[in-house]
Amino acid sequence: MITRLSPFLALMLVVGYVFLYGPIVALVVYSFNASRLVTVWAGFSTHWYAELLHNEAIRRATLVSLEIALVSATGALLLGTLAGFALQRYRRFRGRALFGALATAPLVMPEVITGLSLLLLFVALEQAIGWPEGRGMLTIVIAHVTLGTAYVAVVVEARLAGFDRSLEEAALDLGARPFKVFLVITLPLIAPALAAGWLLAFTLSLDDLVIASFTSGPSSTTLPMVIFSSVRLGVSPQINALATLFLVAVAVLVMVAGRLMGAGSRPQR
Amino acid sequence: MRARAVMALPYLWLVLFFLVPFLIAFKISLAEPASGIPPYTPLIESGAAGWRVHAVADNYRILVADKLYALAYLNAVEFAGISTVFCLLLGYPLAYGIVRAPRRFRGVLLLLVILPFWTSFLIRVYAWIGLLKGNGLINNMLIALGLVHEPLALINNAFAIYVGIVYSYLPFMVLPLYAQLEKLDPALLEAAADLGCRPWRAFARVTLPLSLPGIVAGSLLVFIPAVGEFVIPDLLGGPDTLMIGKVLWDEFFANRDWPVASAVAVVMLVLLLVPMGFIRRLLQGERA
Numbered sequence: 138m139i140t141r142l143s144p145f146l147a148l149m150l151v152v153g154y155v156f157l158y159g160p161i162v163a164l165v166v167y168s169f170n171a172s173r174l175v176t177v178w179a180g181f182s183t184h185w186y187a188e189l190l191h192n193e194a195i196r197r198a199t200l201v202s203l204e205i206a207l208v209s210a211t212g213a214l215l216l217g218t219l220a221g222f223a224l225q226r227y228r229r230f231r232g233r234a235l236f237g238a239l240a241t242a243p244l245v246m247p248e249v250i251t252g253l254s255l256l257l258l259f260v261a262l263e264q265a266i267g268w269p270e271g272r273g274m275l276t277i278v279i280a281h282v283t284l285g286t287a288y289v290a291v292v293v294e295a296r297l298a299g300f301d302r303s304l305e306e307a308a309l310d311l312g313a314r315p316f317k318v319f320l321v322i323t324l325p326l327i328a329p330a331l332a333a334g335w336l337l338a339f340t341l342s343l344d345d346l347v348i349a350s351f352t353s354g355p356s357s358t359t360l361p362m363v364i365f366s367s368v369r370l371g372v373s374p375q376i377n378a379l380a381t382l383f384l385v386a387v388a389v390l391v392m393v394a395g396r397l398m399g400a401g402s403r404p405q406r
Numbered sequence: 407m408r409a410r411a412v413m414a415l416p417y418l419w420l421v422l423f424f425l426v427p428f429l430i431a432f433k434i435s436l437a438e439p440a441s442g443i444p445p446y447t448p449l450i451e452s453g454a455a456g457w458r459v460h461a462v463a464d465n466y467r468i469l470v471a472d473k474l475y476a477l478a479y480l481n482a483v484e485f486a487g488i489s490t491v492f493c494l495l496l497g498y499p500l501a502y503g504i505v506r507a508p509r510r511f512r513g514v515l516l517l518l519v520i521l522p523f524w525t526s527f528l529i530r531v532y533a534w535i536g537l538l539k540g541n542g543l544i545n546n547m548l549i550a551l552g553l554v555h556e557p558l559a560l561i562n563n564a565f566a567i568y569v570g571i572v573y574s575y576l577p578f579m580v581l582p583l584y585a586q587l588e589k590l591d592p593a594l595l596e597a598a599a600d601l602g603c604r605p606w607r608a609f610a611r612v613t614l615p616l617s618l619p620g621i622v623a624g625s626l627l628v629f630i631p632a633v634g635e636f637v638i639p640d641l642l643g644g645p646d647t648l649m650i651g652k653v654l655w656d657e658f659f660a661n662r663d664w665p666v667a668s669a670v671a672v673v674m675l676v677l678l679l680v681p682m683g684f685i686r687r688l689l690q691g692e693r694a
Contacts, residue, residue: 142506146499149502150499153519153576156573157518160534163533215415216419217416220417223409223413223416227409227412227413230410230413236417239424242682245627247651248636249634249636250654250674250675251424253431254428254431257427257430257434257664258426258427260444279423280423283420286416336524340524344527346637347655361526364528364529365528365637368528376532380533390524391517391524
């Protein structure tokens with residue numbers, strides 16, 4: 138009896154989910170509005186989607202953002218997996234405290250601080266050794282890899298924490314070399330975490346406005362930067378349409394990832 | 407030896423691209439603004455008289471002397487703090503409700519909390535503009551229902567900032583609370599009930615204290631990034647909002663004063679180091 142859902146908690150669940158999804162539903166509904174005014178309903182129309190497809194600035198920025206997100210998510214996956222592995226498996230090494238702090242701080246560090254500091258580093262490096270030459274996609278990728286690494290590390294570390302090591306030990310006992318054990322036992326078992334980590338790093342990169350604004354150059358305007366400057370001028374149904382497409386893409390990706398993970402293993406505990 | 411091989415690459419990367427940048431920001435916060443590229447004076451000057459260190463505390467003096475900066479820091483802490491409390495008041499029952507929901511729904515309910523986090527943060531903030539505007543959805547509805555006669559001022563004020571922060575950071579609050587509450591043994595509450603404890607009292611005496619680590623973790627995960635928030639005050643708070651993240655942005659992009667922007671960042675970082683240390687210890691405690 139005691140673990141039953143009380144009426145109060147049931148009500149709070151409803152309030153919570155309405156709060157979380159109400160704005161998103163309104164955003165999607167008004168992307169199909171015929172009127173230019175986002176708030177007055179004037180009939181169903183896909184006009185804004187058609188206009189969006191012909192918006193050259195948004196098209197170009199989308200390609201830039203996708204390229205940055207693909208490269209930086211992959212880099213973050215590599216570094217984050219190594220970091221998560223080191224933090225979970227090796228309890229004692231010199232500099233572990235600093236390493237742990239460096240791997241988690243990007244999760245909560247205000248973006249304006251990270252963005253400004255990275256820009257200052259890039260400028261100082263360019264002055265000192267001539268690299269990186271100016272700011273652009275490369276500097277945004279470096280910034281996003283740094284941010285994504287922290288997220289991947291946390292996800293991988295959590296997965297490794299709830300991991301049955303006897304399988305690895307059995308393989309080692311049977312004479313497999315450590316690297317082979319990692320490839321055929323460990324890697325498949327943490328694959329769902331790797332997929333989740335990569336996706337997380339990918340969407341973070343695709344969505345980042347602040348850090349990208351600091352580290353970008355004149356030739357590399359990302360999608361969030363275009364959205365932001367447009368939103369600053371006022372709401373526009375085109376942005377609603379863009380947001381709707383984005384939401385659909387994310388929902389599909391997350392559902393596919395959920396399926397993959399559900400097939401791979403039951404949720405923890 | 408293997409430890410060294412595995413961690414070398416991420417360690418070097420994080421030191422170079424996360425730790426060193428802060429040291430450089432600190433260095434530049436001691437420089438004077440200059441016209442040119444980059445727009446600040448070098449820390450070490452080599453002249454006829456040999457090497458000379460040129461460091462000034464002017465930028466920090468400006469932060470202290472100009473009341474605007476102190477106010478911006480205080481405002482940021484206040485906005486972030488109050489939003490964190492609202493986040494907790496909404497997030498706690500939500501997390502508890504998910505834990506108490508029938509087992510087969512739990513996964514879906516939890517996914518629904520996480521899902522907005524995967525979608526664009528910028529878009530979610532943007533969604534609120536359409537709702538809160540003078541002729542926005544909420545005002546239109548209130549007027550249609552006859553509850554108010556003229557639009558309420560819902561945007562470009564503190565209220566909109568609270569809404570924006572609570573909305574954007576709610577998943578960060580719910581997840582650690584859920585993880586903590588899920589571990590709670592229901593037998594403890596049954597024992598309390600058997601001994602004649604009323605549900606609310608049992609909650610206050612058993613559930614609440616046992617979920618304290620989750621409360622602290624969730625609150626810090628919301629509070630720390632919210633202090634430096636830029637997008638929410640800029641889009642929802644209106645042009646006159648004084649929050650330190652926005653001040654830093656404006657110093658850099660509008661005034662192009664890199665040394666003062668660096669000093670603002672350094673002071674913010676120092677203020678946040680203590681709560682950041684806590685969060686690290688909490689995360690580590692969970693792993694141990």
